[in-house]
Amino acid sequence: MYTYSQLTLNCENDNSGLIPLTDLGTGFYEGIQGGLYPGGSNERPAIHQQKGIDISHTIEPLNDSGVVNYDNGQVLFIGMGGSNASNAYNMFIDTMKHYDWKGTNPCMNVKGLFYGGKDLHDMIDSTSTFYWDELQGRLFNRDDTWEQVQVVWILEQSELESSDLPYYVDYVADQYTRLMQIMLDSMPNLKMVFLSGFHYTGYTHPDHELFDFLVEPKGYWGNLAIKELIERQINGDPALDFEGEGKVAPYVNWGPYFWADGVNPRGGDFLIWPCDDYRDDDTGGGFHLEEIGKYKEAKMLINFYETDTVSSWWYKDGAQWDACDPEETGHTIDNNIPYSEPVKQAIKFYPAYSTNSITIEIPGVEQNDLNCAIYNLEGEKVLSEKINTLTTNKFLLNVSDYPEGMYVFVAHTENGPVKGNFYLKEYTVEIIP
Secondary structure (H helix, E strand, C coil): CCCHHHCCCCCCCCCCCCCCHHHHCCCEECCEECCCEHHHECCCCHHHHHHHHHHHCCCCCECCCCCECCCCCEEEEEEEECHHHHHHHHHHHHHHHHHHHHHECCCEEEEEEECCCCCHHHHCCCCCCHHHHHHHHHHHHCCCCHHHEEEEEEECCCCCCCCCHHHHHHHHHHHHHHHHHHHHHHCCCCCEEEEECCCCCCCCCCCCCCHHHHCCCHHHHHHHHHHHHHHHHHCCCHHHCCCCCCCCCCEEEECCCCCCCCCCCCCCCCCCCCHHHECCCCCCCCCCECHHHHHHHHHHHHHHHHHCCCCHHHHECCHHHCCCCHHHHCCCCCCCCCCCCCCCCCCEEECCCCCCEEEEECCCCCCCCEEEEEECCCCCEEEEEEECCCCCCEEEEECCCCCCCEEEEEEEECCEEEEEEEECCCCCEEECC
């Protein structure tokens, strides 16, 4: 048996042959129809969508007692789940703070409430209150209350040991159903929950103690369970009733769908999950993402909430939020940081993957002696350079003689460090005329 520190990514298992739900459509996987929604569709049913829009229009900033207050209230949007959820959501938050606050609701406050190493069993454990007591302590320590939470995003997995697909999907959907009920009990003003399943998990090392719970097809099956949960609510399951005085659950819906079959591009957005996107860490890797992978999920989160018909009402800025005080929610705008497209890295690279040379563009920075550095994945500094961005913001790296891999470029600007990830070989900086 390997120890954790000896485990490595199983990069040979770079695809499963499974078809993403969004590509499967009206086809079937072992008797379960594809698509994100009933009938093999990737479009939310019209009635369910309209109900979600109506609920979104009831969202207003709440003070710590849950009373509407535009002066010091907030629309609290929290992320929940384990370490994978934390990795994606914290990157989402960091990116919004740097680039995207200008286009979002000034009443909205986006925060994480994660518990690493826990799964759905822990979240619904009826024999212990430890999980929720821990979250409550974290929430209260930052002066937030359960009464202020109105929107939640969840990414979680069940450590259910079963090779029976119908049983697995039904059991995990039951777990999610119970979780929705518990959440509404704890968060009385919770309006809606968005759920994402795991990305591709095929790179998990066979000797990892959680291998049977995580490796494909379990990542794929976890997404099927979310599909089942949402279909149950659409079909009127009383255990997921989200309307009227007798409601027992929030409105549930897909968040971004992260799963793609390893290196096989999925349709539409051509999303892939190559082994280099994953962290080869002391837990054996195969499911925790490197920075470049986190960026992918963060970008999908921002794109989803900006464009989704249900979420855009409360996520984006608009006249309905004019009475909000952005300083009360921590939603401040640094006018020294130029606005960018969502999750565009502050430093841009052309091309993103290279074997010979790569162009680095550092937008919005004009200063002498800009301290720059490049680090490899072991954290070793492989380049330290002072450059002048007063005359140009584009620089060429010659990468022909160094090993392939992902590296981090950091520029220490007057407004703080900005960084980006890319693949390269050698590092010789020269100014492009």
